[in-house]
Amino acid sequence: MADFLNVSTATATREQAVALAESAVRARLAAGAQIIGPVTSAFWHGGEFGTGEEYQLLLKTTEDRYPELEAHLIEHHPWDNPEVIGTAVVTGALPYLAWIERTLTD
Template identity: 35%
Template sequence: MSLDATCDTLVVLTNLPDEAAARVLATLLVEQRLAACVNVLAPCRSVYHWQGAVEEASEIPLLIKTTTARYAALEAAIRTNHPYELPEIVAVPLVAGLPAYLSWVAAETTPSDTPSC
């Protein structure tokens, strides 16, 4: 399965401190057409090093579906609207997927003034 480079699909991961913050960010990303879909997952426990100490926190993971063309704007929006000083923002490229779904992701993340892929 191959798509034009401007339509390659990514899954971006980030974690928020609570469900309210996760829902606000998810809605913002979809409304701004930076993501076609955001899954707000169940809480998880995260264990990590931060400022010289081992920390543990309950967090809400987000799975964000977007395209490589929208990634820079998505990252900027997450950084601007995320409550953490250093948010996790990790993009994972997809190597395959249902073509109709990947086309939908591309269409939903295309700004209204730009032709779709």
């Protein structure tokens, strides 16, 4: 079975998050996605401290598909330097993980 990842990014609006989720899932770069938000973020940007509301996007994929998913998110993201982070799934329900793998290879 493949190695699995949760990939996260964030956007300024719900509509941007939905567009990224739909394009990544339709391209079978991610088996599914959830949008959480708004969430409050604190960050440094351009040498200045800021806070704001964002929408977090969580995508389910495999290590094999990650490079294409990362490139897709960066290309279609409205920000110049977006967060794109893949976190390894250490364990999970085998039927769910099999669904991710099957969805990305169908």
